[in-house]
Amino acid sequence: MTDALLELRGIDKHFPGVLALKDAQFDVRRGEVHALIGENGAGKSTLIKIISGVYQPDKGEIWLDGEPVAFSNPRESHSAGIATIYQELGLYPELSVAENIFMGHAPKTKRFGFETIDWEAMERSATALLADLNIDNLDVGAKVGALNVGNRQRVEIAKALSLDAQILIMDEPTAALTESDVEQLFSIVRLLRERGVSIIYISHRLNEVFELADRVTVLRDGEYIGTQAVPETSEAELISMMVGRTIENLFPKQAATIGDVVLEARNLHHPPLTRDVSFSVRAGEIVGLAGLVGSGRSETAQVIFGVLPAESGEIWLNGAYVKITRPSEAVNHGIGYVPEDRGHQGLIREMTIRENTSMAVLESVSKRSFISRAKERALANGAIRQLSIRATGPDQITNKLSGGNQQKVVVSKWLASKPSLLIMDEPTRGIDVGAKAEIHRLMSRLAAEDGLAILMISSELPEILAMSDRILVMREGRLVGEFKREEATQEMIAHAMMGASATANSVGAVV
Amino acid sequence: MQAEKSKPRNPTVSEKLRHLLISQEGVLFIIMLASVLFLATRTDKFLTVDNLLQQGRFMAEVGLIAIPMTYIIITGGIDLSVGSILGLTAIVLGWTWQELGFPLELAIITGIISGTVAGFVNGLFIVRVGVPPLIMTLATLALYRGLAEGISQARSARGYPEWFFQLGQGELLGIPTQLWLLIIAVVIFAIVLARTRLGRALYAIGNNETGARFSGLTVNRHLLFIYTFSGFMSAVAGYIFVSRVSTTRSDMGTGIELDVIAAVVLGGTSIFGGTGSIPGTIIGVVLIQLLKNGLVLTGVTSDATIVVIGSVLIFAILVNNFIQRKRDES
Numbered sequence: 001m002t003d004a005l006l007e008l009r010g011i012d013k014h015f016p017g018v019l020a021l022k023d024a025q026f027d028v029r030r031g032e033v034h035a036l037i038g039e040n041g042a043g044k045s046t047l048i049k050i051i052s053g054v055y056q057p058d059k060g061e062i063w064l065d066g067e068p069v070a071f072s073n074p075r076e077s078h079s080a081g082i083a084t085i086y087q088e089l090g091l092y093p094e095l096s097v098a099e100n101i102f103m104g105h106a107p108k109t110k111r112f113g114f115e116t117i118d119w120e121a122m123e124r125s126a127t128a129l130l131a132d133l134n135i136d137n138l139d140v141g142a143k144v145g146a147l148n149v150g151n152r153q154r155v156e157i158a159k160a161l162s163l164d165a166q167i168l169i170m171d172e173p174t175a176a177l178t179e180s181d182v183e184q185l186f187s188i189v190r191l192l193r194e195r196g197v198s199i200i201y202i203s204h205r206l207n208e209v210f211e212l213a214d215r216v217t218v219l220r221d222g223e224y225i226g227t228q229a230v231p232e233t234s235e236a237e238l239i240s241m242m243v244g245r246t247i248e249n250l251f252p253k254q255a256a257t258i259g260d261v262v263l264e265a266r267n268l269h270h271p272p273l274t275r276d277v278s279f280s281v282r283a284g285e286i287v288g289l290a291g292l293v294g295s296g297r298s299e300t301a302q303v304i305f306g307v308l309p310a311e312s313g314e315i316w317l318n319g320a321y322v323k324i325t326r327p328s329e330a331v332n333h334g335i336g337y338v339p340e341d342r343g344h345q346g347l348i349r350e351m352t353i354r355e356n357t358s359m360a361v362l363e364s365v366s367k368r369s370f371i372s373r374a375k376e377r378a379l380a381n382g383a384i385r386q387l388s389i390r391a392t393g394p395d396q397i398t399n400k401l402s403g404g405n406q407q408k409v410v411v412s413k414w415l416a417s418k419p420s421l422l423i424m425d426e427p428t429r430g431i432d433v434g435a436k437a438e439i440h441r442l443m444s445r446l447a448a449e450d451g452l453a454i455l456m457i458s459s460e461l462p463e464i465l466a467m468s469d470r471i472l473v474m475r476e477g478r479l480v481g482e483f484k485r486e487e488a489t490q491e492m493i494a495h496a497m498m499g500a501s502a503t504a505n506s507v508g509a510v511v
Numbered sequence: 512m513q514a515e516k517s518k519p520r521n522p523t524v525s526e527k528l529r530h531l532l533i534s535q536e537g538v539l540f541i542i543m544l545a546s547v548l549f550l551a552t553r554t555d556k557f558l559t560v561d562n563l564l565q566q567g568r569f570m571a572e573v574g575l576i577a578i579p580m581t582y583i584i585i586t587g588g589i590d591l592s593v594g595s596i597l598g599l600t601a602i603v604l605g606w607t608w609q610e611l612g613f614p615l616e617l618a619i620i621t622g623i624i625s626g627t628v629a630g631f632v633n634g635l636f637i638v639r640v641g642v643p644p645l646i647m648t649l650a651t652l653a654l655y656r657g658l659a660e661g662i663s664q665a666r667s668a669r670g671y672p673e674w675f676f677q678l679g680q681g682e683l684l685g686i687p688t689q690l691w692l693l694i695i696a697v698v699i700f701a702i703v704l705a706r707t708r709l710g711r712a713l714y715a716i717g718n719n720e721t722g723a724r725f726s727g728l729t730v731n732r733h734l735l736f737i738y739t740f741s742g743f744m745s746a747v748a749g750y751i752f753v754s755r756v757s758t759t760r761s762d763m764g765t766g767i768e769l770d771v772i773a774a775v776v777l778g779g780t781s782i783f784g785g786t787g788s789i790p791g792t793i794i795g796v797v798l799i800q801l802l803k804n805g806l807v808l809t810g811v812t813s814d815a816t817i818v819v820i821g822s823v824l825i826f827a828i829l830v831n832n833f834i835q836r837k838r839d840e841s
Binding site: 305328 | 706707708709711712714715718719721722723724725726727728729785
């Protein structure tokens, strides 16, 4: 531990009612990639916010380069050479790439006796910085708002390096990236490591840890569990460290009796992302809908749910033709939709668990349009028990819950509506391993025991393969493949997703 | 963050009281009491039953419009056209009665229907065409006022029969008639907002409109309703206005939207939507009205009065923010 560039010892951090970190420790060596993992709510974010000066620890020491330090705000941590790249990127969309990189420290020149920004020097240095990262396809004069997420992230990295950062903190950097952007990010991270930059890498994806990191530290419930050298550990070991128990079966799938057709979609059309789509889902069946990002999976779900009403085509539910032109009609017909964007579409985050779970069934918890708080509370308490939501009670604001628990609230909202069809769009994205297994178990049980028809959209092929009775594949708004559970393999699905022109390489990247 | 396991228990009476006192409305109420006590020490004309009832008469119009305005601001919208709708209603009432020869009862109904339709038109454009509420109602602020002026041709209607003044100038059991109306409306619509599905939907829409839509709430129908409701309440306020001042002019209600919005925001409704309550709004209405009146009675000039009211507004909002932040931390 003597060669550590940054070291944290015995860190405690309290928030009202919660001990977020308890005697936590962490260290980074020069030129290493150190992964920080743990379930949501394990204290990862709190720890990096302490390193970057957003929070101050209640107890404990921080040593940087052999000196004790205390950061009272992000600026101090910044000037000590620590830069953070957050999930929500902190860029100015209306400004150019160069302006963003040099925000706050633009090169100056004297013109007519006034100090002004030296635009040429700024563009030159920006180009040089990007070239240094082997990025040569980015126009430094382009507006950041016009860039895709991957390029915006590269701008953030360049910005951090323009400040001579020695330690770079990356908080779930691949969460919103496409596969090719991920590859490019990895090569940048490796390049920086060779140059002696230390990288703290937070991720939910264990395969990234194994691909990229030198060491990995696990936190659980605010406590330090351990640090392992990556070559000496295994995925199973890390998972058991994270959840404190071994998960034997990550994808528990119960055998279910497949019943009658619940949903039948006939030639649904809402261009550009839903073109002539026909398929069916039966009672007790989990149908997986696979496809690349932008292939039209969510849009098709939203056509069925009435967010994007079909321009032509028919929806049949339980043998009857139904007309769905808005979500409220879909809900009345017994369709539930757990959307992809939990915080924006799934929950009203400022409201309580109680108010969220009753949101789709307000009619049934009210009498003559007066809401019964008692009925609501009973409903919420039932959900908390049934889905083991970790919360202080039904009146907790959902924003304060971890991602997995928030997702459980969304699911409970739809279960309360007693649907016959439940559409789940990326049901386990961004939630931790433990909650993920719980959601999978719940899906299995709902299909097998309650005969619920489930349409599951997922970008994770292992999830699709393990959970689905039948797999549909979409590409460019069309259904391009259908596979039975027994016959499907990752290769077949990936191949269908990519289309005929796909190379063996890119298939591997999707898997 | 890990949630602490703690047994829920019923709060004691003193805890409930404490909770009430440091609530948004509680803080405002204390500021109001302090202002009243202060003004009462300055002049003996202020804290009299007659004066307070008289002030109740004056605040009815702002108060009635502030109810739907609270609903609208909770959804994250705004209605700037309420003053113009008030004026339009007054003119339609006077014009249909005096120029078209409608019976006065029918003229009143026609006026109120016009105002309601004006609000409905606002809502229709906001919901169907997707015009932002600020832009739409800014446009109709001008449009409805223009209509009123066009219809009235700068003539004012007067000479109403005696019974017509009952609402604006009369009393019922010693209390101004329109104050009864305000009290009843406040009680009903406070309960509607706090306890019914409609109220819940409004808060949901204000916090996250997409989330509300994705939960199957009929967002558009709710929005259409509240803008129509706003038109209706502005129209009722227009009728009261005419009845109170005995005449109809096309500039009636000019600028009242700012008084209404000030009261709503002072009452703790967030201009960004999602939070707010009718009791808060009403305390805001009362506080502003009593300050105006009390300062005039203590001999403060009218321009200085505006300055003092502005300062009290800022002070109240600062104190409230401070206390709410402390409360969230603890």
